Amino acid sequence: MTEADDVIEIENQDELELTAHPHQMGTDTQIRIAKEQSSIFELLRKESRGDLVLAPDFQRKNVWDRKHQSELIESILMGIPIPLIYLFEDEEGVRQIIDGKQRITALKQFKNNKFTLTNLSMLPDLKGKKFDDIPPILQAKLEDYQLHSYVIQPPTPEYVKFNIFERVNRGGINLNKQEMRHALYQGKATTLIQELAESQQFKLATGNGVKPNRMRDRYLVLRFVAFYLLITNQFTDSSVQYRSDVDSFLASVMKYINTKASAQLIEHAKSVCLYGMESVYQVLGDEAFRFKPKAGGNKRPVNMGLFEMLVFAFCYVQPDQLDHSKAKSLVDTYKQNVDDEGLFSGSIDTSENVRARFDTAQKIAQGLKNA
Template identity: 45%
Template sequence: MGNMNIKDEASIINSDENVVSDVEQADLSINGDDSYTIYPNAEVRVEKAQYSIMHLHTLCLKRKELIIDPDFQRHDVWKQRQKSELIESILMGIPIPLMYLFEDKNGKKQVVDGRQRISAILDFLEGKFKLNNLRILKQFNGCCFADLDLKQQGVIEDFQLLFYIIQPPTPERVKYDIFDRVNRGGTPLNKQEMRNALYRGRCTRMLDKLCCSPEFLIATGRSINKERMKDQYVVLRAMAFLMLHRGEFKDIPALQYRGDIDDFLARFMVYVNDNAPEKLIVDYENLFIRCMQISYDLLGENGFRFSGNGIRRPINMPLFEALSYLFSFVPEKIDYTWASRLILDIESVKEEFDDSRYFSGNIDSTTSVSFRFDRMDKIRNRIQL
């Protein structure tokens, strides 16, 4: 059995210490060994727009055409002082930086950059805070919007905000890269946090449900930290590969895996949000939960870990994906004579995998992914799953 090499363990999750970089390094494995072009000759459509604050209020709170996701911006939340300074700038007529929106095919818009500013403006209009610590317009300290005279209210309502709107048919991967570029200030976002912001909907609700399921928590020994959405990244990958290798995407060219994990996961989330039959999602939620229960029943809470000679090693993400796929074929009624053979096969293949380059380093190349799932299929065929 090979010794654990910290540099090679880019594919692991460890909740016992701060290893955010481990998740993010695995998340950066993009192209693998394929000469796959991410978006050749992509059409990027960007429109410049100008909205008054009153129109912004209408779009967000009345017509619901501009979506602000309160769950996403949990880092660097503005304090009241920062909100007050923004309103003071608006009252003084000082331009504020432009903001970015995404527009979907139905015309709904989502804030990409500028959430804190928009939230602060709307909160002030809704009377949710009073101005304080103003250094220039001190006469307005202690005032909420309703306390201002009509002239000052008009100054705020008529203030013009500038936006860039990224419109269809801009490809998902281009949108993802734009989001990355405009969000590099402040606390850097990891890629799963970006996905969570870009593709909120049925898929993110599915991930929330599965990550909180007792079966997942028990099968992983509660060792995958929720911080920075590491648990959601692990489950997202497993679900996407599970559906892919069980043949759900055989007639969907856009959902074939070509070695770009970011593009694949983005397309998968869009598919789940917009196109997947409800029954398919429910069936796979139940299947995933059953896989977690089977893993714990057969292997305990260390099923997704490689042996560490007395040291508990982290969950290995490629192993988690491969075994989840294998367990998806295990019948509901387990014959324990047959199960003993399966356990021996799994322990044997785990030793083989621990020494394999396909489970460390560049884990997302098509070669690495195919190797892992082909190996699971060989076990299936041998014991007739």
């Protein structure tokens, strides 16, 4: 593998970037944002009970070091105000920290004696001390310190949550939409797509051409699972619909998996995706999800549309019953036609393009069975 291959990203990467949302808020849009305050002791108690969930890190290198953590503790003990915390509350009343995770993590670790204070400029006498080592009056001061927060509550629409999330994160790392979904919809859905993205089947089928940085790998498998369940009519209510808005669609799918999907449906989606990827690899090898290079051009990236189309097609066939040479020739013909027609260039997520993609997948599946 060349150095160039090692940094290959998903084609159509613009689908991953933050853009203005197509929705326009109407007069009937309900947005509920409550301003609250609670002591550090109360907040950590909620976290220990599972009523408050710390959102995951997106990039490990941004985790606070001990100096930053110690400065936070010092500021609180001096009575200096710290920035607002933003929380999202789901329909079950569980809250998730979206902005303020590093602060709460530092407080939790210090309260649990996980680190000693260092690099203190204003309270040098506390250097080298853990929570249990500082005077009881300071322990009480820390626990009683009031944290101010904004709580985004139901029924605030998902696209409004995304907009708020983008705004509060502008001061730090610019999150892409999959990272935002990963933070907002922790649960069975994030576990499922993590298992698929880290599977041997995914790595082999993509030739390790989709790197996990910025969650591009998880975005790819989430799209397949979501569209597979949609196309095969496996959603049991109207909470999941597709109207050419892939972000709202993927958000609704993750919520559905977390709250309404049966264990059997989740396992089915997982096994179908794994089987489809393994079948693709057995028959087509690790270049299946790439179009042929343009004349005189370099190796092309893994393509999202090809991934969805081919995994869908191959989850309906049995590789050991195929003539691999004929199957590869058939698929190559379809791929060339799709590439020539530009079906997967530009916006691939209009309702029309989604239907065309999976209609083609079904034709490929039928052609493989008849080959």
